[in-house]
Amino acid sequence: MLKVDGITVCYGKIPAVRNVSLEVEEGELVTLIGANGAGKTTTLRAISGMLPLATGSITFRGQPIGNSSARNVLAMGIAHCPEGRRVFPQLTVRENLEMGAYLRKDRDGIARDLERIYDKFPRLKERLHQAAGTLSGGEQQMLAIARALMSRPKMVLFDEPSLGLAPNLVERTFEIVLEIRREGTTVLMVEQNALAALELCDRSYLLETGQVVEHGTGSAMLENPHIQKAYLGG
Numbered sequence: 001m002l003k004v005d006g007i008t009v010c011y012g013k014i015p016a017v018r019n020v021s022l023e024v025e026e027g028e029l030v031t032l033i034g035a036n037g038a039g040k041t042t043t044l045r046a047i048s049g050m051l052p053l054a055t056g057s058i059t060f061r062g063q064p065i066g067n068s069s070a071r072n073v074l075a076m077g078i079a080h081c082p083e084g085r086r087v088f089p090q091l092t093v094r095e096n097l098e099m100g101a102y103l104r105k106d107r108d109g110i111a112r113d114l115e116r117i118y119d120k121f122p123r124l125k126e127r128l129h130q131a132a133g134t135l136s137g138g139e140q141q142m143l144a145i146a147r148a149l150m151s152r153p154k155m156v157l158f159d160e161p162s163l164g165l166a167p168n169l170v171e172r173t174f175e176i177v178l179e180i181r182r183e184g185t186t187v188l189m190v191e192q193n194a195l196a197a198l199e200l201c202d203r204s205y206l207l208e209t210g211q212v213v214e215h216g217t218g219s220a221m222l223e224n225p226h227i228q229k230a231y232l233g234g
């Protein structure tokens with residue numbers, strides 16, 4: 001479904017991601033793991049059209065998307081749920097959700113999806129008219145996920161959705177990611193907690209200093225001695 005082929009992405013002249021290739025099949029939950037600064041966020045931002053490619057190509061459902069605008073990538077069905085939540089703080093919860101659907105014209109479909117979101121995230125329903133900036137961290141994370149779903153994506157890119165959340169909310173966030181996948185949406189997720197990322201996923205890629213150094217099924221990666229030593233506490 002998504003094919004990233006040998007991409008290099010630079011900030012100025014300095015490459016943050018070098019010759020990275022990865023694939024995500026329809027219906028899969030794939031994770032990207034690696035230490036701080038390994039290039040995980042940069043890879044997601046290149047996929048969603050926020051950063052240009054210095055080399056390589058990206059295709060989604062057979063169509064080239066490398067170097068497309070973020071708007072085009074969203075229109076093709078990839079929603080990005082960024083690190084640090086990034087909700088619109090001055091807008092209400094409801095307005096944030098509507099922003100997620102800004103490319104859609106099907107008013108009835110949007111209304112139905114809002115109802116579905118309220119079922120899935122009852123806390124958001126209780127706070128529809130509250131400014132998003134006044135929500136708790138966990139609530140903002142739920143809103144960021146819900147907003148991404150409002151575009152009715154075929155694939156969601158999650159960037160560390162559990163970052164900074166209390167343990168019970170981390171678990172809830174992972175449950176929601178699994179639910180989204182069960183409902184048929186393909187997921188590519190950056191996650192720094194390697195154990196959680198490998199237990200949840202179908203397959204995973206490990207990035208080190210901007211390059212893919214290991215990839216495989218979650219269970220194979222859990223058994224990998226290098227990963228055990230460096231990322232799973234031995």
Ligand code: ATP
Nearest residue numbers: 011015016034035036037038039040041042043192
């Ligand atoms: P983290 O888990 O800490 O978010 P990451 O794996 O997502 O790490 P990236 O954010 O992709 O890593 O960063 C990869 C490299 O690119 C790092 O060396 C980082 O310092 C550099 N980098 C990231 N953003 C910028 C930027 N806007 N300008 C310059 N360098 C950047």
